Structure formats: C-alpha cells, structure tokens
Amino acid sequence: MNSVIQLMQQHRSIRRFKPDQIPPDQVDLILRSAQSASTSSNVQAYSIIGVTDPAMKKELAILVGNQPYVEQCPLFLVWCADLLRLRHSCEREQVEMVHGTMENFIVATVDVALAAQNAAIAAESLGLGIVYIGGIRNHPREVSRLLQIPELVYPVFGMCLGYPDQDPDRRPRLPLEAVYHQNVYSTQRFDQAIEEYNTVMREYYRHRTGGKRDTTWSQEMSEKFRQATRQHMRSFLEEQGYGFE
Template sequence: MNQVIELIQSHRSIRKYKDTPLTNEQVETIIQSAQMASSSNHMQAYSVIGVTDPNVKKRLAILAGNQVYVERCPLFLVWCADLHRLKVACSLQDTEMVAGTTENFIVATVDTALAAQNAAIAAESMGLGIVYIGGIRNNPKEVAKLLHLPELVYPVFGMCVGMPDHDPGQRPRLPLELIYHENRYDPEKAKKGIEEYDQMMRRYYLNRTHHSRDTTWSKEMAAIMRQPNRKHLRSFLEGQGFRLE
C-alpha cells in the first residue's frame, strides 16, 4: 500500500459540504488532472462546465431530481461528452466529420468518465469530497438548454465538489472474485457470490439506518433493472446529433 492506493481505496460519496469556496488554484489543479487521463487517439472528447452561480445550481438540483447537495456544494461540475470541438477541428482541415456513429459516442462517453475519475482523485487528494450525480440525465434537454450546450455535446453526469461536512461510512463493494476473472469469464461464480454479498449489504443497510431499512444488493438492483430507465435519452441524443449508427 502507498498513499495513492490508500487515497483511492478510502473513497466515500460526500453529500454535505462546508460553505468554503474552492480556490482558483484548486479548480485548475482538478481540471488539469482530469486532462491527463487516457484518451482514445488523443481525441480528448469531453468538456467540463463548472457551476458556481447559486441560481444555476438551484435549477440543476431540481432537474437532477431535487438533490439538494447539488445546490449546496461550492462547485458543481457538469461533465459533457463533446464531439463539437472535433467537428470544428475537422472544418479547419476542410473535412466533414462523420459524427453519428456508435463508436464516436462510446469514445466521447468513455473519455469523459476517465477524465472525471482523475478529477475525483485529485480533489480527494486535497482533502475535498465529491459525489457523482447521474440524475443530471433525468432532464437532459433542459440541462443542455440551461448550459447552452451546442450540437454534439451531451451531459454525461454531474459532480459535486467541496470540503466535506460529514463523515459517512464506506459502502462495501462486491467481492473481488466476482469482479475479477482469470483468462475467461466464469458465470458460475455469480449466484453464490451475490448471495453472500447480499448478507453483507443487509447488515450494512440495517446498521446505517438504525434497522429502518432491511434490504439487500440484489433486491435494490432488481428494483432498478426490472424496468427501462430514462427512455428519453435516445431521442435527446439523436437531437444533439448523436445518431448511434
């Protein structure tokens, strides 16, 4: 173990923040760290919008499902997959970009996620806390309008950043043997491993909620996966120029 590994393995989602604003140096360091993430073919197909305006944060909090910590965090980062900048680069070379492919959509989304995780680790190394906000995709059309996102840009997720004002416990992860397979995928490990993990998570939920929440991981996942979620996303993405062909 070294300090970097200890930092990564101590991650917790922070949802309460002190009012202390981030310095310009902190913000620049976070974004510069994000920029050093791996990127497919050096495309760097993402952009980040830092939101500090209280009115904009309040609106984003509502659009993300009334998540109050979006409004109350000192800095809210909206991570966007961005093919618009690449279209401009192609135009400078008198080339028409083929934007509407599933591959380009995946590249931009993955680039965004890799950069964001670099940013999260950088923020946590400075004593700050973060939480990802997938709810930014609840109303993507309204978010895009609010943030003036051009064609070929879409909001992948948000990220609250700030000085932690609480000390939440870590949520147990799946056992390593369920995640890591050697040489080939072993589907036989899933059932027994999940049953054991369910018992661990049941104890976690009971302890965290003072016995008011009796549930398991598979029960929570079944509730999420039994129905399609955010069915509006495809039409929104197509409206932004992502044809997914």
C-alpha cells in the same frame, strides 16, 4: 499499500458540504488532473462546465431529482461528451467529419468518464469530497438549455465538489471474485459472491439507517432493473447529433 491506492480505496460519496469555497489554484489542479487522463487516440472528446452561480445550481438541483447537495456544494461540475470541438478541427482542415456513429458516441462517453474519475481522485487527495450525479440525465434538454450546451455535446453526469461536512461509512463493494474473470468469463462464482455480498450489504444498510432499512443488493438491483429508465435519452442524443449507425 501506497498512499495513492489507500486514497482510492477510501472513496466515499459526500452529500453534505461546508460552505467554504474551493481555492482557484485547487480547482485548476483538479481540472488539469482530469486532462491528464487517458483518452482514445488523443481526441479528448469531452468538456467540463463549472457551475457556481447560486440560481443555476438551485435550478439544476431540481432538474436532477431535487438533490439539495447540488445547490449546496461550492462547485458543481457538469461533465459533457463533446464532438463539436473535433468537428471544428476537421472543418479547419476542410474535412467533413463523420460523427453519427456508435463508435464515436462510445469514445466520447468513455473519454469524459476517465477524465472525471481523475478529477475525483485529485479532489479527494486535496481533502475535498465528491459525489457523482447521474440525475443530470433526468431532464437533459432542460439542462442543455440552461447551460447553453450545443449540438454534438451532451451532459453525461454531474459532480458535486466541496469540503466534506459529514463522515459517512465506506460502502462495501462486491467480492472481487464476482467481477474478475481469469482468462475466460465465468458465472460459476456468481451465486456465492452475491450471497456473501447480500449479507454484507444488509448489515451495512441496517447500521447506516439505525435498523430502518432491511434489504440486500440483489433485491435493490432487481427493483432498479425491472423496468426501463430515462428512455428519453436515445431521442435526445439523436437530436444532439449522436447517431447509432
């Protein structure tokens, strides 16, 4: 196992950070690493908003679901899918861009996710910790107003960055057999793999909480997906110019 693979397999979400600021040259390295990610047809359909202002981070911490580490981390990155820059480029060439399509929505969303994961790995290689914040989609209109996000741009998720002030256990993942299919998709191993994972996760939660949490992965997933969440996202995306034709 080389050092890159070892780093990737040791990933943990960090939710408590030291007050130390991240040196500008390291932030630059992280952002340039993000830009080196794969991108569909070189469209680079994303933008990154770095938030360091204490008042703005405090408001964002509330909007994402009262998550205090958003306020506490020295740098909060908001990762946005972005078609606006592409429309501007088309206008320079006197071409009207077709943007209200599902394909363009997918391309922009995938592009920003790939870039963010590059940034996460770069940050961890520098001794920093990160945690993704999907709660940025709890109140996307309010987030967009606060960050002055224009049409054809939408916030996909946030990311806290900083020096770790905790040493959490690594959360186990599903057995590889549950996610890797050879040649054709198969559900034959689902029951066994999920049963094995439930056992592992129950022990993980018991250890992590000192016995206060006794649940399994499938129980948690059944609670999570028994009802729809963030149903406001479709209308918000349509308002931002992301169609679903």
